[in-house]
Amino acid sequence: MRQTASAAEIIVVDDVSADEGPQIAGRYPGVQVLNRSKPGPGGYAARNLGIRSARSDHIAFLDADDEWAENHLETMGAMIRAAPRDTVLFGTGYDEVHPGGHRIVDVYRRSGGAQRSLAFPDFVRAWLDCGECPVWTSAIVARRSALLEAGLFPEERCRRGGDKDLWLRMAGQGKVQLNPVQTAVYFKDSQNMVTALAHDNVCHCMVETILAMQEQAPRSTRKLLVRLANRETFQYALRTAKSQRVRHASWKHFKPWHNPLQFAVLLGLSSPLCRPLARIGMSLKKLSARG
Template sequence: MPDYSVVIPLYNKGPHIERALRSVQAQTVQPREIIVVDDGSTDGGYEWLEGLDLPNLILERRGLPGPGGYAARNRGIELASSEWIAFLDADDEWQPGHLESVTRALEAIERPDGVVSLFSGYEDVYADGRRSVDPFTRKNGGPICEMDFSTLLGHWVRLNASPMWTSATVCRRTTLVESGRFPEGRCRRGGDKDTWLRVAHMGTTVYTGAITARYFRDSINMTTKMAYANVVPCIVQSTKDLSARETGDVAKRIRALQNLEIRNYALVSARTGGLERSTWADFDTELDPSGGRLLSFLSTPLGALAARLGFTLKRIVKRYV
């Protein structure tokens, strides 16, 4: 039976932390320990945790907030004593069978020693009560499946989104350490995807075939609500490093992923603060000439205006149609 350490970063998520913690306690497969690393919360959430009497709860408090929770997760990895680390953000929750589905998936794999990470499906939960299934499950959901690095990249590019989401991901602790852990001090957002990419490069990734987590889109103090206009995606440093070490189709897929992430950030920049050419300097125009022409146009005043008008029109249509 695999053993799990649950790592939860906390920063001013007092209204949500109880829900997250109770979902861990309700697991049909119980973790060895629950590690909560607080980044200097001021809303009483950490004090509430201190008042609990849970024998497997480990509390750690850092002095300063760490953007994206990366430093807090890295500290949790250092404190963890289990072979597998299951990540859960303080404003999300698991269904009771989450860790059990991970265990079943590991038991179903012929060579589990080569597995470095697993992920499950999840639900997006919106403020108005709407729910939707994650992109990977919607397009490829089904039985347990294992994939090598190249296959994972293919899914990522086709979906225009990482198949792996933090609160539905479990990683081998040794792989996290060897891959460099989370990029604290290197970026403010996008570091989770960067971490999953580096981890997946080291072995096999497994989809559990089950929807076992919930992502609440209306949570307070969300990192995903941070502005990131004219920021080079954090993942670009890793894609450049990895593509230099690979050849053939794998290297091409890494470059395609790099283009995808640069383009997505560039579109946000174009419709908010105007797109600077330096932001997409690492875009591979040989691999995607039409994409390069689009970014060049968006970097002009006319292109910025078109991006803003297009975004406004899209929001109007989404609201009334």
């Protein structure tokens, strides 16, 4: 409601919440509240309901525990007007607030400090270079037609990582516009975060998407996708190993010749020594980030 550029429509989706949030949101003029009778994993079904109900050409997402700067929509609107016509996804920078009030400023340093437009191979390369997805859900705007064409959030086949899976599919449709200006805050100290839940001990849903993309991609892009699949598989296994032994089936598509050391760690994570090796894996992650 405080945005310097007004939203064309505001849709709030109540995914069977246990507080008075829907009633409070409904008191604001012009706010449409949609209610679901059964909660969906990861909030994916709730977002899909909002997308299908929307009438605007572009959609911005804001999870209940995140925050926009007052110029967020204004910044996004300027990006949309200036971007090439085949741009399907727009992302700005954001800060992270961690438990204890620790704040990481300018998380979007991965954009190289300048606004730029990325074709699909460059988007994957940026993902690999920075060690994480170049866009984040509460700091993006997506073309609604591209969301529908990509198949929306994977509510039926994914409990975790579905956001990244969708952004990857959309990046395969057109360009991604990145702007390093910080317009959002990611609160990682919330008590009810989806990302705080235990990881499923299964193959990351995004790996299925990558395998399908490899069949149609040029050879140079296929190599990038293999590296991305390995990276996401390894990181997902490390997080799973914090609470349980990792199943072999969860990393069955890992290509060992690309990352032999990580492959050795994965073998260990599937053994009774998984906890110590998980700590080794986290150390390798830190060393990789520094390198």
